Amino acid sequence: MSEADSTKNGTSRPQLTSSMRSSSYLSDHQQYRPPTKPDNHYGIDTVVEGVQNTQISPSPPQIIPFNGIPSPDNHKVVESGVSHDFSHPNCAAAPGTPRTDRLIATLIYKATSPRVSNAVPSPRLAPSPGLDGESSDIPANMAPTTDLAEFPMEPPIADPEPLDHLYGSYISPLCITSFLxxxxxxxxxxxxxxxxxxxxxLDNSDHPLVVELTLSPAPAPTYLSLNDMRKHELIYRFEREWNVDVVLQPDTLWRRHPRLVVFDMDSTLITQEVIDLLAATITNPPDLAARVADITHRAMLGELEFDSAFRERVALLKGLPATIFEDLRPVLDVTKGVPQLVRALKRLGVKTAVLSGGFLPLTSWLAGELGIDHAHANEVYVDDAGRLTGEVKGRIVGRERKQELLLEIAAREGVDPRQVIAVGDGANDLLMMESARLGVAWHAKPRVQMEAGARLNGGSLLDLLYLFGFTREEIEELSA
Known part of the structure; x- marks a missing residue:
């Protein structure tokens, strides 16, 4: 029936007028509406079904003229080029009323991360070439292993289809709506x-890569705690779909004003593992570097106990000259954004520390170069000939020791643990992260990504400042 016929019969298409609107963006714009609301929303489904034969003529929203007092039904004021909304969803609570707990969600687009469409490739798509020039896609009917003991009990779950390449390589409005x-x-x-x-x-209103959402109120903690929400399967799947990191924090004073930031060193402040660099200098036996790297990898995954794994690797370095630490200084590759981040934190009056499971000579030198306030790492014995004995002096800076050092430094600086942030990448950093208000996994191993309070996988560690609520202009001013 055409619109003209509808008017002739005394009926008209229902419209969403201003009196029917609510203060919720999600309720007004989601594709599904409850039966009590007029169903006149035309989404992507109607396009697929063929909306070309349907006439859509929504009336413009009705704005009540401003007469000095905003209407209860329409609290938007539009007058002489001024547009203002008098709603108070995120304002301070009235005196005497309970405080409304708000949740801050920071969405950071991982523009440089590699993307895969699905764990199980579509049979209609051409296989993608591997590093050796051969196909890297495995047919869906091929067994993943020939060892029966390693054969999975269930088929692997396919990753969600990435949506950022369809709706924009940034934090698009549809991405925000999906998160809401x-x-x-x-x-x-x-x-x-x-x-x-x-x-x-926080960075660009036209093409935002970092968006901060304030949700009020936060989901009921009796149903789902914040720690459990951070690890929720829906959150992780959303990150995979939209190629973003989602950081959830309560909107408290401590979020905006940290006073101590503690870093791991290897694969965090620098991109390498120092002990692997040391092993690479030994040519006899020729497979030593590979053996040390394998132990390092398994220890970071949490498969090996860190202290014993570290002693085992140090024993393999017996005979190296102690001057090797000085020789490695020019080889260290500092993670992008670290010098600017430390400079910004110092200007804010935030204390910094590096707690490394590596070696004190290199850790102390790097801390001095970057301007980090505290540095702790392992010490090794050196014989009279100036060579490493393969033994470690004192307690190893592992899981428990990192946690103890974080609390000791906070107490020495008079810092409340709620104002401490810990950044690391390995399983030996998890206890340190638990003792801080926020533990940040930086390009971390899978287990650490799931256990930490926040995940960052971007191109620069300077992204950490977005979690404080700073904008791009403020970060540039602080780090200049």
Whole structure:
């Protein structure tokens, strides 16, 4: 029936007028509407089904003229080029009322990360070439191993289809809407009816790569704690779909004002593992470097106990000249953004520390070069001939020792643990991260990514400052 015929018969297409709108962006714009609301939304499904034969003529939103007092139904003021919204979803609570807990979600687009469409390739797509020029896609009917003991009990779960290449290689409005829809599935605290939200583009409003969302109220902690929410399968799947990192933090004073940031060194402040660099200098036996690297990898994954693995690797370095630490200084590759990050933290008055499972001579030197306040690492014995004996002096700076040192430094500096941030990449950093208000996994191993409070996998460690709520302009001013 055409629109003209509809008018002739005394009926008209239902419209979403201003009186029907709510204060929730999600409720007004999601494709599915409850039966009590007019179903006049035309989404992608109608396009697929053939909307070309349907006439869509939505009326413009009705704005009540401003007469000095905003209307309860329409709290938006538009007058002489000024547009202002008098709603208060994220304002301070009225005196005497309970404080509303808000949740801050920082979405950071991983522009440099490699993307795969699915773990199981489509049979209609041409196989992608591998590093050796051969196909790297495995047919879906091929067994993953010939060893029966290693054969998986269940087939692998395919990764979600990436959406960023369809809707924009940035934090698109659809990405934000999808995240809001995800968060709306978690129950709200008793007495709360609607989830309100607002957002800030921290780097660029036209093509944002970092967006900060304020959600009020936070999901009910009795149903899902913040730690469990950070590890939730829906959050992880959303990150895979949109190629983003999602960092969830309560909106507290401590988030905006940290006073101590503690770093791991190997694969965090620098891109290498120092002990692997040392092993690479030994040519006899020829497979020593590979053996040490394998032990390092398994220890970082948490498959080996760190202290015993470290002693085993140091024993393999017996006979190296102690001057090797000085020789390695020019080889160290500092992670992108680290010098600027440390400079910014010092200007903010934030203390810094590096707690390394490596070697004190290199750790102390790097801390001095970067301007880091505290440095702790392992010491090794050197014989009278100036060569390493293959033994470690004192306690090894492993999981428990890193945790102890973090608390000791915080107490010495008079810093509340709620104002401490810990950054690392290995399983031996997890206890240190648990003792801080926020533990950040930087390009970490899979287990650490899931256990840490936050994940960062971008191109620069300077992204850490976005978690404080700083904008790009503020970060540039701090790190200049």
């Amino acid at each position: 829809h995800l968060m709306s599935t978690f129950p709200l605290p008793p007495g709360s009816n609607d989830l309100s939200s607002s957002h800030r583009c």
